[in-house]
Amino acid sequence: MSKVLELKRARKQLVDQLEPLAVKEELTDEEEASFTDMRAKAKGLAKQIERVEFVESERGVLDRLDPVPSKPQPEETETPRAKKPGIENPGFENVGELVYCARFQPRDPRILALQEMGTGEAGGLAIPDEINPNLREVTPNEAIFRPRATVVPAGESPDADLVLPSLNQGVGSNLYGGVAVDWIGEGGDKPETGIKIKETRWSPKEVAAHIVVTDKLLRNWRSASSLIERMLRGGLLAAEDVAFLSGNGVARPLGVLACDALKKVNRALAGEIAYDDLVEMEAELHEDGEAMWIVSPRVIPKLRQMKDGAGHYIWQEDARTGAPASLLGRTVVKNYRSPAVGSLGDVLLIVPSYYLIKDGVATTVAASEHVLFKQNKTVVKAFKTVDGGPWLNGPIQQEDGQTYSPFVALDVP
Numbered sequence: 001m002s003k004v005l006e007l008k009r010a011r012k013q014l015v016d017q018l019e020p021l022a023v024k025e026e027l028t029d030e031e032e033a034s035f036t037d038m039r040a041k042a043k044g045l046a047k048q049i050e051r052v053e054f055v056e057s058e059r060g061v062l063d064r065l066d067p068v069p070s071k072p073q074p075e076e077t078e079t080p081r082a083k084k085p086g087i088e089n090p091g092f093e094n095v096g097e098l099v100y101c102a103r104f105q106p107r108d109p110r111i112l113a114l115q116e117m118g119t120g121e122a123g124g125l126a127i128p129d130e131i132n133p134n135l136r137e138v139t140p141n142e143a144i145f146r147p148r149a150t151v152v153p154a155g156e157s158p159d160a161d162l163v164l165p166s167l168n169q170g171v172g173s174n175l176y177g178g179v180a181v182d183w184i185g186e187g188g189d190k191p192e193t194g195i196k197i198k199e200t201r202w203s204p205k206e207v208a209a210h211i212v213v214t215d216k217l218l219r220n221w222r223s224a225s226s227l228i229e230r231m232l233r234g235g236l237l238a239a240e241d242v243a244f245l246s247g248n249g250v251a252r253p254l255g256v257l258a259c260d261a262l263k264k265v266n267r268a269l270a271g272e273i274a275y276d277d278l279v280e281m282e283a284e285l286h287e288d289g290e291a292m293w294i295v296s297p298r299v300i301p302k303l304r305q306m307k308d309g310a311g312h313y314i315w316q317e318d319a320r321t322g323a324p325a326s327l328l329g330r331t332v333v334k335n336y337r338s339p340a341v342g343s344l345g346d347v348l349l350i351v352p353s354y355y356l357i358k359d360g361v362a363t364t365v366a367a368s369e370h371v372l373f374k375q376n377k378t379v380v381k382a383f384k385t386v387d388g389g390p391w392l393n394g395p396i397q398q399e400d401g402q403t404y405s406p407f408v409a410l411d412v413p
Contacts, residue, residue, distance in 0.1 A: 014038050102367045207383065257339075268412055286398075286404035291331070292330055296334075299341060366380075
């Protein structure tokens with residue numbers, strides 16, 4: 001265990017003991033003396049941590065002049081411990097501290113611990129699971145697909161392809177995967193049938209984001225961490241969400257707007273959205289899960305003014321209770337990634353559970369001083385692998401002979 005980590009844990013224990021005393025309205029003389037003593041020790045540890053961090057920072061710079069020593073070999077134990085799943089945190093408080101050490105203290109024992117876990121082979125250090133959620137946190141307000149789609153975790157081989165067999169229920173087959181059913185008269189021959197199976201494949205693809213920070217800011221990693229996390233998380237999240245919506249499947253996920261399963265409904269008037277358009281979209285929807293509308297903010301004014309054939313407004317938000325707005329009984333999700341009004345997909349009606357996301361390598365970070373060395377700046381990069389695409393490779397042919405899809409888009413006239 002590094003000296004800094006040891007001191008931080010000791011300081012944390014003191015703070016944990018101080019907390020129940022701090023919330024009391026009155027303290028006994030003995031409790032007051034104990035609180036004062038522990039507070040003084042905590043302050044002393046804070047100053048000691050600052051001194052040790054300074055020395056380690058300077059040592060990290062000076063050690064670059066010496067040959068790189070070999071990695072310390074782990075001590076042998078009689079009974080090897082079972083390896084825990086995921087990446088264990090060797091003691092980093094947050095992503096900012098990890099990046100700081102990767103840049104300025106590459107011989108920090110915690111960095112060496114991550115390297116010994118095999119996380120540096122791809123050119124970076126995988127973010128430990130304990131602090132990784134700060135980069136992966138997703139809420140419905142930020143992303144369309146990830147909070148609602150079917151997500152397959154990385155597993156033991158994160159970059160391995162995911163191949164799922166499924167019934168071929170598209171055109172040329174039927175809802176039962178090609179099974180033929182006939183009424184057989186007495187003495188008649190029974191038909192030979194076979195189930196039609198197809199395979200759908202997801203291959204995680206790399207997406208990367210980078211940010212340039214000054215070395216001065218990076219040294220103050222406690223302040224820099226929130227900025228680095230927010231910028232990188234937002235960039236990666238936006239990139240994958242755009243791909244899930246409109247990606248062409250080449251070196252990126254296949255988006256809903258580019259998939260073969262998409263059903264398109266031509267609008268009545270160019271550049272407009274009418275009540276009849278929405279009714280036609282609803283008629284094309286295969287709905288066996290929770291469906292939702294995805295619209296551009298520029299569509300909202302048109303929805304507010306939209307009336308049905310009887311002259312009634314069809315979309316009214318409940319301002320009194322704050323309930324989510326619904327359109328024809330389904331939730332409306334406003335986002336800034338939808339196409340412009342009047343183009344394909346400005347209004348989407350989908351069942352998001354039919355979209356599958358396959359996660360690959362977890363979010364990994366790397367820091368480089370070489371690109372902007374003369375400017376005293378560091379390039380911090382975060383990257384991960386992920387793929388996405390619909391379960392279906394075409395609309396579903398139902399028993400009425402018509403085709404339906406969980407992905408329906410409003411198109412040009």
